[in-house]
Amino acid sequence: METFNVFDVLLGNNFLSALISVVLPLVFLVIYALIAILGELKISAWIQERLGPMRTGPYGILQPLAEVIKLIQKEDIVPAGANKLLFNLAPYIIFAGSFAGFAVIPFTAAFVPAEINIGLFYVFAVGAFAVIGIVMGGWASNNKYSLLGAMRSASQMISYEIPGALVILSAAVLANTLDMQKITSLQEGGFWNWFLFGGPGGFSKIWILPFTLLLSLIYMIASLAETNRTPFDIPEGESELVAGYHTEYSGMKFAMFFFAEYSNMFIVAAILSIVFLGGWTSPFGSFMSGYWWGIFWFVSKAMFIVFIQIWLRWTLPRVRVDQLMYLGWKILLPFALVCFVIISLYRIIY
Amino acid sequence: MLEEIVFWFFALMIIGSALVVVLSRNMIYSVFALLFTFFGVAGIYVLLSADFLAVTQIMIYIGGILVLLIFGVMLTSKITGVDVKSGQTGKVQMFFAGIISLFIIVLLFYIAVSTNWNRVESTAYEVNSTIEIIGKQLLTNYLLAFESASVLLLIAIIGAALIARRK
Numbered sequence: 357m358e359t360f361n362v363f364d365v366l367l368g369n370n371f372l373s374a375l376i377s378v379v380l381p382l383v384f385l386v387i388y389a390l391i392a393i394l395g396e397l398k399i400s401a402w403i404q405e406r407l408g409p410m411r412t413g414p415y416g417i418l419q420p421l422a423e424v425i426k427l428i429q430k431e432d433i434v435p436a437g438a439n440k441l442l443f444n445l446a447p448y449i450i451f452a453g454s455f456a457g458f459a460v461i462p463f464t465a466a467f468v469p470a471e472i473n474i475g476l477f478y479v480f481a482v483g484a485f486a487v488i489g490i491v492m493g494g495w496a497s498n499n500k501y502s503l504l505g506a507m508r509s510a511s512q513m514i515s516y517e518i519p520g521a522l523v524i525l526s527a528a529v530l531a532n533t534l535d536m537q538k539i540t541s542l543q544e545g546g547f548w549n550w551f552l553f554g555g556p557g558g559f560s561k562i563w564i565l566p567f568t569l570l571l572s573l574i575y576m577i578a579s580l581a582e583t584n585r586t587p588f589d590i591p592e593g594e595s596e597l598v599a600g601y602h603t604e605y606s607g608m609k610f611a612m613f614f615f616a617e618y619s620n621m622f623i624v625a626a627i628l629s630i631v632f633l634g635g636w637t638s639p640f641g642s643f644m645s646g647y648w649w650g651i652f653w654f655v656s657k658a659m660f661i662v663f664i665q666i667w668l669r670w671t672l673p674r675v676r677v678d679q680l681m682y683l684g685w686k687i688l689l690p691f692a693l694v695c696f697v698i699i700s701l702y703r704i705i706y
Numbered sequence: 707m708l709e710e711i712v713f714w715f716f717a718l719m720i721i722g723s724a725l726v727v728v729l730s731r732n733m734i735y736s737v738f739a740l741l742f743t744f745f746g747v748a749g750i751y752v753l754l755s756a757d758f759l760a761v762t763q764i765m766i767y768i769g770g771i772l773v774l775l776i777f778g779v780m781l782t783s784k785i786t787g788v789d790v791k792s793g794q795t796g797k798v799q800m801f802f803a804g805i806i807s808l809f810i811i812v813l814l815f816y817i818a819v820s821t822n823w824n825r826v827e828s829t830a831y832e833v834n835s836t837i838e839i840i841g842k843q844l845l846t847n848y849l850l851a852f853e854s855a856s857v858l859l860l861i862a863i864i865g866a867a868l869i870a871r872r873k
Contacts, residue, residue, distance in 0.1 A: 371708065442738060449741075474761055474837055481761045484769030488741055491776050495734065503780075510773060517769075534837065 359537040362466040362647075377469040381458040389618045391659075393420040396666050403670040430607035437498040438604065446493030447605070447612035453485025454619040461626045462537050464636045464650030475536040476524050479627060480517070483582070486620065487513050490591075493613075494601035505600025508677070509584055509591035515684045516581035516588075522692035523575040526699045527631045530555050530568075540635035547639035552632040557706070564702045567695040572632040574692050576664075579624035581684065583617060586669040590677055625661035626654075633657045713753055720746035737772070737779050744768050758836045 363373035397419060401408025409416030434440055460475035462468035472478060487510050494506020530551060531539045542556055543549045554561035554568050581588035592600030602613045629635060635657070636650030644653075675683070723742035730736045744767040751760035844852045 439734075442734070445738075472757060474758055477758075477765070478761050481765035481769060484764060484773070487773055488738075488768065488776070491773070491780075492738060495776075495780060507777075507780075510777070514773065 359462070359465050359468070359471065359541060361468060361471065377467075380467075381461070381463075381469060382455065384463075385455065385458065385615075385619055385622070388622055388659075389615055390420040390424070392618050392621070392662060392666075393423065395663065396669075399663070399666045400670045403667070424611070427607055427611045432607045432609065433604075435498060435604050439496040439498065442492050442496035443604075444609070446489050446496060447609045447616075448489075449492060450486055450489030450616040451612050451619070453482055453489060454616045454623065456482040456485065457623040458619075460536055461623070462540055462630065462635060463654055464647050465537070465541075466647045466650070468537055471535065471537055474534045476528060476534045476539070476627070476631070479623065480521060480524065483513075483517070483620075486616065489616075490601050493605070497601075497604035499604050501597045501599075502601050502603045505591045505597045505603070508597075509601055512584070512588065512591060512680060512684075513582050515681065516578045516688075519574055519684065519688035519692045520578040520582060522689070522696050523571045523578070524627075524631065526567075526571055526692070526696045527551055529696070529700050529703055530564075532703075536630055536635070540630055540637060543634040544637045544645075546641040547634065549637075550632060550634045550639075560706050564699055567698050568632070570691060571695050571699075572628065574688050574695075575628055575632070576661075577683075578688060579628065580665060580668065581680070583620045583624055583665075585621065585665055587672040587675050588680060589669075589674060590680060621662055621665055622658060625658040625665070628661050629654065629657035709753065712749070716746045716749035716753070719743075720750070733779055737775050740772055740775065741768060744772060756836060758840055 361373070361377065363376050367373040367376075394417060398408045398416075409419040412418040412422045434443055457479045459470045460468065460472060460478050462471075490509045490513075491506045494502040494504075494509075497503070527539070528534050531542055533539060533542075539551075543551060545556070547553070549556040551568055552572050554565040580586075584591050591597070592602070597603070602610055605613060634653075636654040638645035638649060638653055720743055723739040723746065726739035727736045727743060730739065744763060747767075748760045748763040751757075751763060
């Protein structure tokens with residue numbers, strides 16, 4: 357399918373189309389966050405054999421709205437010993453950093469807010485803002501728990517960025533591009549063309565098939581650690597650190613942290629679904645394929661991965677710090693490196 | 707028009723935050739103000755159609771160097787309360803620092819004036835891909851520089867591991 361930005365075509369390349377391209381992902385993000393919060397509440401309840409929220413609306417589906425209203429009403433407390441400027445700035449930096457990632461995510465063949473050649477690289481780079489924001493918030497709170505949580509979070513995110521980046525690098529070697537739209541277009545024509553199954557190509561791709569499967573698994577694990585989700589949520593381990601870097605935050609500022617976490621979850625899920633699961637392409641070749649179906653396929657693939665993230669959160673226990681570092685540096689990194697070398701060899705031979 | 711507004715936005719951001727970096731009494735403000743300086747420079751790179759350089763700037767400077775600086779400032783005890791302005795800076799250091807700063811100012815000014823800025827016209831929105839050219843150049847004409855940079859990084863990693871292991 358031809359890729360373009362539908363608003364540039366309809367309205368011309370001007371300020372209005374740019375504004376719509378920015379606002380639309382934000383609207384999507386708000387709706388997605390509400391659904392994901394409900395999902396988190398309900399899935400956790402089902403896993404623990406509870407009913408979950410049942411009173412707000414039928415089956416409790418209005419619960420996230422109620423929570424948002426509650427958070428807006430709450431008093432905004434700034435601790436007396438905190439550094440007010442940095443304390444107030446941190447939630448915005450974290451959210452801006454995670455929202456910036458949406459700039460290059462193709463929702464369908466006809467819509468990506470900014471189609472740039474280095475989309476994958478860009479998504480990884482803007483993830484750095486989250487680290488800065490977390491450290492800023494943790495330090496400015498003037499609280500031991502916050503600072504410890506921020507330090508843990510920063511070291512964890514930096515450690516797991518490396519295997520994640522190696523996976524993305526391997527995918528870039530296979531696809532020969534960093535443009536998200538081109539990577540997606542390459543995987544058109546059915547699920548056997550997905551990079552999860554070795555990407556497009558002849559029978560020879562069977563040599564790299566186990567390695568691409570392994571790479572997608574490595575990225576899934578690394579992305580859990582990068583978004584501070586269980587089993588890697590030691591930065592906010594309740595039993596040790598109360599709530600980690602956002603211990604002192606309340607009201608809407610806490611909501612911003614929460615919002616940024618869900619936004620990050622969607623971004624890593626989107627990267628995984630674009631790079632390995634074909635993004636907006638239909639799994640059945642030309643059946644159910646089109647610009648509108650593209651949105652359906654992309655969002656359902658990404659939401660499925662978000663579902664797996666929630667599922668893992670409520671079934672696995674938390675790892676220790678030393679286990680976290682062991683897994684990152686001694687297991688994920690060497691495996692990712694081996695996969696990268698083998699995929700590079702394959703690219704040279706074929 | 708739009709491009710000019712964006713340019714002035716980033717330029718003012720760089721200058722304003724750079725002033726905070728230099729003049730702030732609190733070390734931690736200086737470090738966090740660097741975030742906006744680096745980000746502004748990345749924005750200027752985008753305006754110059756250097757997309758890869760801009761993203762690399764964010765990746766290396768904000769994701770790497772700035773995080774390292776923040777860790778350094780936070781983990782060094784009694785640095786956050788140091789009064790940098792009226793602190794330990796002696797007259798001799800001030801003198802040499804002044805000379806070096808003046809030299810750098812003159813040098814930068816000379817470069818800015820003497821460089822022939824070949825601006826490609828009307829590329830405001832169309833950022834052409836630079837990664838392929840950069841990749842080819844790095845692995846052909848600039849291979850030695852590229853490889854020596856990687857050897858340097860390898861030495862740094864081995865050195866860090868050596869220091870960390872020594873009990």
